[in-house]
Amino acid sequence: MRTITNRHFCNFFLFFTFLAIFPTISISFDTLTATQSIQSNQTLVSQGDVFELGFFTLDRPGEWYVGIWYKNIPQKTYVWVANRDNPLSDSSGIFKVENRNLVLLDQEQNPVWSSNITTAGDNNPVAQLLDTGNLVLREANSENGGGTNHYLWQSFDYPTDTLLPDMKLGWDLNTGFNRFLTAWRSTGDPSTGDFSFKLDYHGFPEIFLWDKQRIDYRSGPWNGVRFSGVPEMKPLDYINFNFVTNQDEVYYSFSITNKNIFSRLMVTPTGDLQRLTWIPDTEQWNPFWYAPKDQCDNYRECGPYGICDNNASPVCKCPRGFSPRNQQAWNLRDGSGGCVRKTDLDCSKDKFLHLPNMKLPESTTSYVDRNMNIKDCEALCARNCSCTAFAYVDIRNGGKGCVIWTGELIDMRQYSSGGGQDLFVRLAASDLGDGGNTTALIVGITVGAGVLLLGLIAFVKEYSSESKSEELELPLFDFETLAAATDNFSDENKLGQGGFGSVYMGTLVEGQQIAVKRLSKNSGQGVEEFKNEVRLIARLQHRNLVRLVGCCVEMDEKMLIYEYMAHRSLDSVLFNKARSSMLTWQRRFNIICGIARGLLYLHQDSRFRIIHRDLKASNILLDRDLNPKISDFGMARIFGGDQTEMNTKRVVGTYGYMSPEYAMDGLFSTKSDVFSFGVLVLEVVSGKKNRGFYHSNSELNLLGHAWRLWKEGNGLELIDSAAGESYNANEVLRCIHVGLLCVQERAEDRPSMSTVVLMLNSEAATMAHPKTPGFCLGRNTLETDSSTSKQDESCTVNQVTVTMLDAR
Template sequence: MRHHYGTTTLFFFITFLSLFSSKFASSLDTLTATQSLINGQTLISTSQGFELGFFTPGNSRNWYVGIWYKNIPRTYVWVANRDKPLSNSSGTFKIFNQSIALFDLAGKVVWSSNQTNARNPVMQLLDSGNLVLKEQVSESGQFLWQSFDYPTDTLLPDMKLGWDLNTGLDRYLSSWKSSEDPGTGDFSFKLEYHGFPEVFLWKDNEIEYRSGPWNGQRFSGVPEMKPVDYLSFNFITEQDEVYYSFHIATKNLYSRLTVTSSGLLQRFAWIPETQQWNKFWYAPKDQCDNYKECGAYGICDSNASPVCKCLKGFQPKNHQAWDLRDGSGGCVRKTNLECLKDKFLHMKNMKLPQSTTSFVDRSMSLKNCELLCSRNCSCTAYANSNISNGGSGCVIWTGELFDLRQYPEGGQDLYVRLAASDIGDGGSADTIIICIAVGIGILILSLTGFSIWKRKRLLSVCNGTQQKGPQERSQDLLLNEVVINKKDYSGEKSTDELELPLFDFSTIAAATGNFCDENKLGEGGFGCVHKGRLVEGQEVAVKRLSKKSGQGTEEFKNEVRLIARLQHRNLVRLLGCCIEMDEKILIYEFMENRSLDSVLFNKAKSSLLNWQRRFNIICGTARGLLYLHQDSRFRIIHRDLKASNILLDGEWTPKISDFGMARIFGGDQTQANTRRIVGTYGYMSPEYAMDGLFSVKSDVFSFGVLVLEIVCGEKNRGFYHSNSELNLLGNVWRQWKDGNGLEVLDISVGSSYSPSEVLRCIQVGLLCVQERAEDRPTMASAVLMLSSETASMPQPKTPGYCLGRSPFETDSSSSKQDESFTVNQVTVTVLDAR
């Protein structure tokens, strides 16, 4: 009996182990129909490159099944149940009904792949990172289902982005909602196969960016896209499929293309030596990457100012909007076409126009393409469809040309149809000479007449004989100063004048209801800001310089001079001005969400600024400041960057405003000194507040303060010797050193945030407010650190505490300003250097 009992026990134990091993997967790459995967267990590809299992991103309480790199800090490349998370970790992942399925604790199917006709299916994680469902024994090697057909936000090597035209399958990337929510976000990257195929970045139903069509070597709108020894690009256009992919030839080298939750396309490569992801391409990267930035027949050139210009033979459709640096209305022809008499303008280094409705013949020569286009009166342009080996194929456009861009190098040739007279080669040499002579004569007479009139006018002003009052003469002088020449700027010698629309005072008074209190948006030392509506219905913000203010005239002129020449999505647009009698008024685009300080420091409204909005405001402000320091035609130091000078539009996009205190640096100038120190307590760098030295690093300091204010939801009120706890920089620095960086996060943000992003912003902020200017990063470095999750950053040193009011001061010029509610305001803080 005892022997029989022992044999029975051993039998059941062996049976239990057999059942246990059949039910749960080991850490291999394959799962059979009798096995399942639970939390804590993973599938690992044969080469140890990829791993599949349960995970929860960041501080999220939801659980997902996904794929990530095995030997790289968690970088997720695919998520199964991205829009149907598990509320806890008790899920089961297995093969069910010839498909792959995820079950919750109650046994309910949360997510499943397409059902197949498999007889003996197995699930396998391949070395490519592709999760496949296939027959256990298959001679064809075909997959019944694969994750590569259903991407999330990442394109891996040999993964197809595009269409299977037989089944109608569209493989495209879509962003996560946030770093802690892999659900389908607002942005998607999709290939359009109609016409001349190209890829578009969408935000919901609006196009944000266009790659340009594939021209045999690269996308037309990505001139920097060049194959290297280990990385090659493929674009396949066949009857049954159209797709883009890339291939890595070197083993153990990782590269990925992602679309982020903020709407950026980014390509990364893993650098084993540094153990970091290196970002070596992204889009959109500048203003000209914005879709249809310059409208129909407009050319965008990021190296020009303004960036939009019309094609030769065209003129702006809306001259007023064009003068206000809004080129979205595009251009229209100056001369009507005459079909067979028309000629073609040869343009080089072009991003081809939007091509989804174009005609393509890949076997036609360029000469035959020109003949075909010239005989078709609807044809507006043509080009080679393939630029490899000298060029081949033909693509023809028959409608308006949209989203044109010109590069310093790269791009390709484009031939645009123009009236023969607009090409400029139809006249004789004698006719040209006569026209030039007549033109010079008219110019000389005009200049002579203007000189005589100007001299008489100045004499009449000086002698007091001109019939104008002192206010009118003052107005004329101010107008002469506002309508300035470029020669006033260091490094600029051309004399073309700045054109800024001038509004009548009666027009502005009518738009604002005669400046009634109901339309008042804010008030500062300069005067008031009112909301207005122009006759055509456009809403504007009207900044009116107070007649009683002893400040503001210089700031007024400075702002007009500067901001009218600048164009960036993160800078507020100046629409015009009014100078009439003693009225000095600036008209801006209207910002629906007013200024950052009116929301950030208002406890009743601060919850509107969730973490994603705060992070976007930080990054947008950084890009705007980088434009001022580096990418605009002039190096501009703002000198008064603060929360009240960051305006927010209806989409919460930040716009830097108030350039009354700004200064232009010319050539290689990096630093200047001033006796008149202007700005706001708490934002001024130590070297500026104490010694009057300002540079781009002064703005970097102000930006750092702003970043920490946005993270913490508190003002930095300067340094108080009696109570250093009131200093925001000191408090954040102390918490950072103690390893408690997240403790300073504004509680109104809530629980939905990315800890890594918050800590990254805090570290960038502390780096920007370091005491020594040379230790602070440039804005280019700050933008890079903010945009990259893997960028290495130095540890910050002690912050520079800007001296502010002592506890006993009560009459500082900033005492009221610091607490005022402001919109589009001119700062009135003026400190005299000691």
């Protein structure tokens, strides 16, 4: 007896010693039987070591979840969460197979989550985690190769925010079951957020991005090769895109042919769609595609029959035979009212206008015949007097099938060559004339064009050497209109003042609020900045860039008219003790992400590669919802497509935001904007200015102070108390980490803005250790603290020599 007891004792001792050394262990490899369970220190691992399932917690105390993540990616990337809206209060839960269901129980054995299967069958099913990331419940005697038809339940039918290869996004028409993505509430909270990505199978199926009950973006219908609104969706060596529609189901999916590459589509908490790809050689998630990308991705941007073209200025156009419904709003670059026909239709005589490279109109109410040829389709549309347009269903092999619209054409967009597809719009024969195949579009803004050309003729000539084809297409305001709108530019309406002149709030006769930037007559540099701003911002369209609605050139007056931002500039809120409490942490994070998206657009996704050169808190404007918009492009510069760096003898910008290589050597690139962005991030987190802030016990500026706290592991001490106590600690630390990466001294060490956007929106993004920031200098004894906006503006340099900077 003593021998047996000792042996048992030794076995127990070894077992518990193993648990102490390896607190998290995998059990039964990839399968969980009815006699087994998983607790917080145990996981399931798929057969090929690709995915892992287990308990996890983020940064919200007392909230535990069961989820699935990639097994061998260094930073956990969660792809599915079981109890996303019902977390456990501690780590003592149990995950098991019970009564033909997968269940999650708390420490009191109360059910927290269940697979909720009610069908009868084998009383002894097993759960298995597959290498696809799919958690399935199947009969114990069925093999893995039995396929999805043999699954009693599968996690692929209940996605959270992520679509994995071979997952279906869409409908089972026999059961009415819909599979769709829903964003996390925040990067540290997996509960159901506001944004969802859902397929609508009606008419000509397409997928919509929803913000609660409002549509933000749509993919366009599938044309046999890609969604008509996603021109980047091209066949690749390692990824296949699939769209299935039949009487049983309608769904989108994708597959990966290279097992060494991981790819996933997700909806971020901030309402972006992102496709991310993990390539082992790079050891990081690389952004492959994202949407919404620009102003034309915004749903119904140009209203009924309006066409959005991001390569035009303004972006909204009316097709031939149409004119703006509201000319006054159209002149102010508000195209949401759309277009109306110039001539009533005559069913028996109407013709069709051919528009190539189009994102097809919203198609959920359209009629579809997948077997009809295009000639029969045109004949059918011609006979049906309610038909407003037609197109191919499938563009492959010369085109096949017929889709017909019978109502207003909504959310159209035109791409350059290689995107979209042919659309044929019904038009009165007199409007079409002999140009039956014309692709010309009529720009909606016509009022004041002649006066504008006369007023800016010198401007256009000066810039003709850069681009002879460039034209200024801005509504022209007369001086009297702007004087009346601003109460004769009264001090009560003044919003701010800088080296360029002053900005005034105004209200037009029709009630629209505007901001008028009036160039100072005594500003020698201001004329150049004015010209540059008109030339650049008139062609930039993004939800995080301020919208220019017109200009005034009359005698000695030069003015720019912008959309009015209710909360003015970021610095007027962030650095104002009376207003800074408006900026909760979630709002600050949204501001950081919005600025990042706007800057990414400038650097990568706009018609030109643009370096802002003066990114700072006072040049970030906030609308009524505190959404950020980058403004003031007077100092911006255009780069060529393959150009990466430029040198200037005229250094412009603001102390505290200027990168070392720019301030000292006049070298600027996208990475100098990245540096300024990093300063902004740290200012938004801390509520302190980089210039004028010094820690009471040191000679460090804000960058140096943040760097020291980070190295000491006390990064959270940087957060502004005005942001409130309800914040995501991991999110704050990630922002500080990103900020420090952006302000590194060497430009080549700083990330690109595409990488920045990825790091901000993904906890799984691999992030390097930051190196020493640039300009981590002690207090200059000749310098005084800057505490007011007036003092801060005095820091702006319109022309600084290198000698001056060296002396500093």
